[in-house]
Amino acid sequence: MAKLVSLHNSIHQELRISPEKAEYHGAELNMVPVMLSEFLKLAVQFPIALTKNKETGKFACVAMLGFAEKENLFWQHSKLDTLYTPLHIFRQPFFLGRNDAEGHSVTDSDQQYVVCFDAESNSVVSEGGELLFTSAGEETPYLQKMKAVLAELLDGETRTHTFVETLLELGLLTSMQLDITFANGESQRVNGMYTIDEKKLNALSGDTVVRLHNEGYLAHIYAMVTSTGQIYSLIQKKNARLSAAALNV
Amino acid sequence: MEKPVRSIVIVGGGTAGWITAGRIAAEHQHDSAQAVQVTLVESPTIGIIGVGEGTWPTMRNTLMKLGVSETDFFRECNASFKQGAKFAKWVNGADDDFYYHPLMLPQGFQKGDLSSAWQREGSAQSFSEAVCYQEAVCEHGLSPKLITTPEFASLANYAYHLDAGKFAAFLQKHCTTKLGVKHVLADVTRVVAAESGDIAAVEVERAESNGSDQIAGDLFVDCTGFSSLLLGKHFEVPFVDRSDVLFIDRAIAVQVPYADDDSPIASHTISTGQEAGWIWDIGLSNRRGVGYVYSSRHTTETEAESTLRNYVGDEFSELSPRKIPITSGHRELFWKNNCVAVGLSAGFLEPLEASALVLVELSAEMIAEQLPACRSVMDITAKRFNETFLYRWDRIVDFLKLHYILSEREEPFWVDNRKPESIPDSLQALMSLWKFRAPGDHDFTSNNEVFPAASYQYVLYGMGFKTNMNWRSASDAERMFAQEQFALNERAVRQALDTLPSNRELISKIKQYGFAAI
Ligand SMILES: Cc1cc2nc3c(=O)[nH]c(=O)nc-3n(C[C@H](O)[C@H](O)[C@H](O)COP(=O)(O)OP(=O)(O)OC[C@H]3O[C@@H](n4cnc5c(N)ncnc54)[C@H](O)[C@@H]3O)c2cc1C
Numbered sequence: 230m231a232k233l234v235s236l237h238n239s240i241h242q243e244l245r246i247s248p249e250k251a252e253y254h255g256a257e258l259n260m261v262p263v264m265l266s267e268f269l270k271l272a273v274q275f276p277i278a279l280t281k282n283k284e285t286g287k288f289a290c291v292a293m294l295g296f297a298e299k300e301n302l303f304w305q306h307s308k309l310d311t312l313y314t315p316l317h318i319f320r321q322p323f324f325l326g327r328n329d330a331e332g333h334s335v336t337d338s339d340q341q342y343v344v345c346f347d348a349e350s351n352s353v354v355s356e357g358g359e360l361l362f363t364s365a366g367e368e369t370p371y372l373q374k375m376k377a378v379l380a381e382l383l384d385g386e387t388r389t390h391t392f393v394e395t396l397l398e399l400g401l402l403t404s405m406q407l408d409i410t411f412a413n414g415e416s417q418r419v420n421g422m423y424t425i426d427e428k429k430l431n432a433l434s435g436d437t438v439v440r441l442h443n444e445g446y447l448a449h450i451y452a453m454v455t456s457t458g459q460i461y462s463l464i465q466k467k468n469a470r471l472s473a474a475a476l477n478v
Numbered sequence: 479m480e481k482p483v484r485s486i487v488i489v490g491g492g493t494a495g496w497i498t499a500g501r502i503a504a505e506h507q508h509d510s511a512q513a514v515q516v517t518l519v520e521s522p523t524i525g526i527i528g529v530g531e532g533t534w535p536t537m538r539n540t541l542m543k544l545g546v547s548e549t550d551f552f553r554e555c556n557a558s559f560k561q562g563a564k565f566a567k568w569v570n571g572a573d574d575d576f577y578y579h580p581l582m583l584p585q586g587f588q589k590g591d592l593s594s595a596w597q598r599e600g601s602a603q604s605f606s607e608a609v610c611y612q613e614a615v616c617e618h619g620l621s622p623k624l625i626t627t628p629e630f631a632s633l634a635n636y637a638y639h640l641d642a643g644k645f646a647a648f649l650q651k652h653c654t655t656k657l658g659v660k661h662v663l664a665d666v667t668r669v670v671a672a673e674s675g676d677i678a679a680v681e682v683e684r685a686e687s688n689g690s691d692q693i694a695g696d697l698f699v700d701c702t703g704f705s706s707l708l709l710g711k712h713f714e715v716p717f718v719d720r721s722d723v724l725f726i727d728r729a730i731a732v733q734v735p736y737a738d739d740d741s742p743i744a745s746h747t748i749s750t751g752q753e754a755g756w757i758w759d760i761g762l763s764n765r766r767g768v769g770y771v772y773s774s775r776h777t778t779e780t781e782a783e784s785t786l787r788n789y790v791g792d793e794f795s796e797l798s799p800r801k802i803p804i805t806s807g808h809r810e811l812f813w814k815n816n817c818v819a820v821g822l823s824a825g826f827l828e829p830l831e832a833s834a835l836v837l838v839e840l841s842a843e844m845i846a847e848q849l850p851a852c853r854s855v856m857d858i859t860a861k862r863f864n865e866t867f868l869y870r871w872d873r874i875v876d877f878l879k880l881h882y883i884l885s886e887r888e889e890p891f892w893v894d895n896r897k898p899e900s901i902p903d904s905l906q907a908l909m910s911l912w913k914f915r916a917p918g919d920h921d922f923t924s925n926n927e928v929f930p931a932a933s934y935q936y937v938l939y940g941m942g943f944k945t946n947m948n949w950r951s952a953s954d955a956e957r958m959f960a961q962e963q964f965a966l967n968e969r970a971v972r973q974a975l976d977t978l979p980s981n982r983e984l985i986s987k988i989k990q991y992g993f994a995a996i
Contacts, residue, residue, distance in 0.1 A: 285991045286625035402996055421626065423996065 231347040233326055238366040246322065246346070246371075247358035252309045253351045255318035259295035262317050264385030265392050268449045270313045272456040276463065278405060279393065279423040288393045288402070288423065293463060296409065296417050302466040316385075320378050322350035342383070344376060392446055399437065401429050401450070407460070412468040413475065425454050480852040483696040484514055489666050489680060489708060490701030491520030492527060493642060493835060494821025496649035498699050498842040500544045503657035505846040514849070517660040518653070519682060519693060524665075526646055527703055527822065529731055529802065531760045531767045532560060532747050532832035533637045535581055538630050540839045546652050548629035549992035554648045556641040556762045558743050558985055559621050561612050561634060563831070567751040569942055570886045577604055577940025578746070579831075580612035581635040583932045585970070586963040593916040593935050594947050595960030605939035609963070611970035616746040618975060621984035629993035634974065637832075639747070639760045639767075662693065666702075669712040676816040676853075677708065696853070699845070700819040704826070709809055709819040717825075720807040723879050723900055725776070725891065726755050726828040727804050730786055731769035732797040745981045749830065750789065753777060754891040757789050758829065763985050771804065771828050776891035804828065808871045813860035816853065818845060825871060830881060833874045833928065840928075841867065866926045876905040877929045877937075883909070884941035912938065916945050 255261065260280065263271055268290075271277055275292035282289055292315055294301040303311050309318065326345040352358070359371040368376070396402050403426035407419035430450065433441075441447045488499050499518045506514040541551060551557055562580035569575045584592050592609045606613045612634050615622065622634035653659040664682035670692060672678035679694040700708035709715050721727060748759040755772030770786040777785075779801070787794040808825025812818060820841040826834060844863060850856040879902065882895035894900065901909075908921060917934040938945075952960075979987075 281626040281994065283624075283626060285987070286627075286994060287991060288994065397994070400995075404996060 231322075231324075232349045233324055233345040234348045235326060236344045236346055236361065238362045238368075241346075242360075242362045242364070242366065244346075244361050245354050245356070245358035246350075246361065247352045247354045248371075249308065250354065250358075251321040251350065251352040252314070252318060253307075254321040255294070255309055255315075256301060256304050256307075257299040258318075259298060259300045260291040260293050261315045263290050263292045263315050263389075264382065265290070265389045265449055266381065266385050267313075267316060268452040268456075271315065272452040272459070274312055274459060274462075275315075275456065276459040277453045277456040279396075279402060280421055281423075288397070290389055290393065293422070293460070296419055296463070296467060300467075302463055302470065316378055316382055320375065320382060322347040322352050323375050323379055325379050325383060344372075344379065392449065395441070395444070395446060396425070396450075399429070399433070401426055403429075405457075409464060411464065411471055413471045415471070424457055425450055427454060430454070480854055481696070482852050483850055483856070485695045486514060486516045486697045486699065487680065487693055487695035488516065488518045488699040488701055489520075490703060490821070490823070491518055491646065491650065491661075492701060492703055492821060493530060493646050493649070494703075494823070494838045494842075495520065495699075495701035496646055496653055497540060497544075497835075497838050498701060498820050498845065499659045500649055500653045500657055501540070501839075501842040501846040502849065503653060503659050504544055506849065507657060513658075515660065516653075516658070517662060517693060517695070519662045519664055519666060519680065521665045522663045524703075524705075526643065527802070528643045529729070529767070529769070529800075530642045530829070530834060531639050531762065532563075532758070532829065532835075533640065534832060534836040534839075535635055535637045536836050536839050537638055538632075538636075540842075542630055543843075544649070544652060545656065546648075547992075547995075549988060551638075551640075551648065552763070552985065552988045555644045556764045558639045558761055558763050559623075559745050559981055560637040560639045560747060560760075561616050561622050561745050563747045563749055564616065565749050565751070565881070565937075565940065568749075568756075568881065568885055568887075571751060577936070578606035578610070578613040578616065579933060579936040579940065580606060580610045580616070580746075581637060582610050582612045583930070584609035584935065585611075585967040586959070587932055590956070590959050590963070591916055591918060592960055592963055593939055593945070595952065595956065595964075596939070597945060598947055598952060599960075606936055609967060611967055611974050614971045615974050615978060616744075619742045619745055619980050619982070620974065620978040621745060621981045622978070623984070624977070624979065625984060625987045625991060625993070627993070628996050633978070639762055641762055641764075641767075666707060669708060671712075674815075677712070680708075696816065697850075697856070698817045700817055700823045701821050703822045704805075706809070706819060706823040708817045709812070709814060709823060713814045713817060715814055716810045717805070718807050718810050719805065720827065720875055721805065723875055723902060724806040724828055725773035725895065725900075726771045726806065728774050728779070728782065729769050729771045729802040729804055730779075730782060731767065731800045731802065732786065732790060732794070734766040734768050734790055734793065734797065736765060740982065743981045743985060747832070751885070751887065751892075752785050752789075753889045754782070754785075756830070757786065759789075761981075763989075773891055776889070776894070811864050812841070812867050813863045815860075816856060818860070818863065820845070824867070827871075827874060827878060830878050831874070831929075833878075836928070837867070837870065837874075840870070869924060869926050870928050872902075872904065873928050876902055876908075877933065879905055880934065880937050881941070884938070884943055886942075908934075912943070912945055914946055914949060 271292050279288045280291050294303055303309050324345045325342040360369050361372040402423045405422040405424045410416040488495050499516050503516045564578050566576040596608050601608050622636035623632050654661045664684040666680045667683050668681040670679040677698045679692040681690050681692050683690045744761040750757045754777035757770045760767040772782045806827050812824050821838050848859055850859045885892050917931040919931050922931055
């Protein structure tokens with residue numbers, strides 16, 4: 230469980246964060262929420278799809294990292310073997326929170342934000358890593374960079390949400406039917422993933438296509454369509470794992 | 479060519495009127511000049527009946543066909559989920575006397591019958607509990623789906639409980655703004671007959687203007703409720719009284735508030751046997767609808783009111799009970815000349831299995847999908863319609879009566895209900911067969927069945943009926959099959975209890991977030 234603590238230059242002057250260890254937060258994720266601004270970078274390696282939030286039923290964009298629960302096929306030798314690390318993992322262990330009256334930090338509110346970190350994170354180290362503040366109490370370039378990432382996530386959330394609303398309004402989503410049989414004969418059905426309905430996409434009127442283009446969505450939609458091909462590279466990764474496991478028996 | 483059927487006039491703006499208007503308009507909606515025009519005339523002074531809160535799963539299809547959003551429906555009609563009916567105190571009136579008629583078929587029903595195995599093994603579980611996981615879902619107050627399940631899709635089959643008044647208003651808004659139905663607020667004062675005997679027009683007095691005018695049409699749909707203005711009054715089609723079989727002729731209804739905003743919402747209709755009838759208890763999202771339907775031959779109004787008071791509890795004194803007389807029966811025909819009756823104008827039977835709205839839906843569907851192209855073919859459609867629906871009313875009468883004939887209760891109402899002369903021959907024949915074998919699909923072979931064989935099984939074995947299986951022993955294959963299915967049902971129960979949220983929780987989430995269309 231995460232324990233969020235708001236960041237203070239006096240209290241946390243000695244605090245060290247190891248960016249490599251922050252990747253542990255992604256070790257057991259089979260999917261990670263992603264922002265519209267990342268789509269083009271993600272599409273070269275991950276399937277980008279949508280899934281519903283279990284609590285609200287609302288759609289969110291995600292990059293798929295594995296098939297089974299807790300299966301991250303990019304997690305190799307205690308690190309993420311990716312060309313690009315999704316912002317939601319890269320941002321660890323930092324969060325935006327809001328200081329309420331009692332001084333407890335509360336995340337996910339559009340009030341005044343303060344930067345928090347997860348005090349239980351593996352990335353909090355006593356030696357090495359990155360300092361957050363200089364001895365004069367000023368923010369280090371590392372912290373500045375991480376704050377920029379948090380700002381990008383905050384802004385990206387709204388933009389990504391509007392994008393998803395547009396897809397829904399145009400009826401462009403369809404559920405993904407995935408029945409995968411791996412090299413060892415084991416098969417798996419992947420439920421609850423959604424993607425672009427290519428038939429509907431191709432049938433859009435010229436006006437709608439122009440609208441999507443003007444809103445900057447068209448490239449992202451096609452990035453999603455292309456990225457679904459990455460499912461095959463995920464299957465390959467899984468097969469490689471299964472055969473490695475078989476050899477070790 | 480002969481004059482096509484273009485203009486359809488519906489008289490009455492209750493649930494029946496709006497469902498029929500909506501189904502016809504949605505089915506025939508397009509931009510060209512050929513479109514069928516649907517006009518609905520509704521009296522500004524005569525209110526709708528405003529009860530009728532239990533539905534069938536068919537309502538999901540009806541709403542989809544009308545093109546409404548399930549989220550809007552939940553939000554605007556105070557709707558909740560219904561996964562079946564729990565019949566309490568129907569066998570002997572004891573506190574632990576109950577069984578379920580869930581909305582899902584017994585486990586593996588398509589592949590084989592479990593009722594024989596259930597009887598042979600003398601299972602400790604009741605029939606409904608042993609063969610259908612939905613009973614456990616209801617007993618735990620759980621919903622039939624998740625917030626991530628698309629609208630109208632289900633994990634466990636479901637229907638709705640809804641606020642009848644709000645539902646009519648909801649449908650009215652949708653039909654007039656989205657489906658192009660013309661809405662006229664006026665009293666129909668006279669029927670204008672053509673020489674052929676058809677209805678040429680109805681004469682109306684509008685609220686806003688003095689004097690009267692006429693609304694002409696090619697087809698008239700009588701949705702005027704119990705008054706049956708066109709079919710009953712104008713055409714004088716006789717009423718077939720079924721109170722010789724079904725004795726209930728009065729209702730007292732109240733709306734009971736929840737104790738607080740988090741009170742659990744039952745996921746099923748609860749129907750509790752009483753001295754001279756039974757009490758329905760339907761949980762909407764914002765209140766309960768509770769009512770006692772009884773036989774005035776077997777109790778007095780004062781006694782009935784005190785029975786309902788006992789059921790509801792102290793708060794009864796703050797509620798305003800509504801009294802509604804009921805006549806069990808239906809018209810001898812439903813479609814005569816160019817007039818067809820839908821809803822209470824066609825007939826009514828006690829609301830034991832919520833069969834009124836489903837008949838409205840089935841009627842509206844048949845009219846919309848088989849709309850006669852012109853007057854000369856209308857009589858053929860009318861004949862089919864009449865045959866189909868007479869068959870359906872008969873089957874419903876049988877099925878409702880089935881609930882009564884196996885009771886062991888000793889009050890006169892219950893004893894009279896078991897008298898052979900009150901049981902239709904068709905039902906008696908089936909009961910004779912079922913002494914030696916379980917109800918199966920072969921007993922119900924028409925295309926127009928309303929209740930499947932599974933429903934008969936739930937009621938029969940729920941009421942403690944014994945089918946004598948000694949004359950044949952089960953094959954090994956049958957035994958294996960049964961064991962597998964019972965195990966599957968147990969697994970389904972565990973899975974459902976692990977995954978499904980409470981009815982209240984899901985309904986709150988629908989109000990907050992809504993369902994996605996996919
Ligand atoms: C006690 C009780 C419980 C019930 N429970 C259930 C249940 O659980 N499930 C279920 O499916 N069904 C139930 N029903 C039946 C259900 O209520 C009706 O089938 C349903 O509401 C349809 O009613 P309706 O539209 O036919 O009639 P109404 O709602 O009575 O509407 C009649 C309409 O006709 C109009 N009208 C009448 N005369 C004129 C005129 N002269 N000019 C213009 N307009 C006119 C009125 O203004 C009104 O709009 C129950 C019924 C009762 C009595």
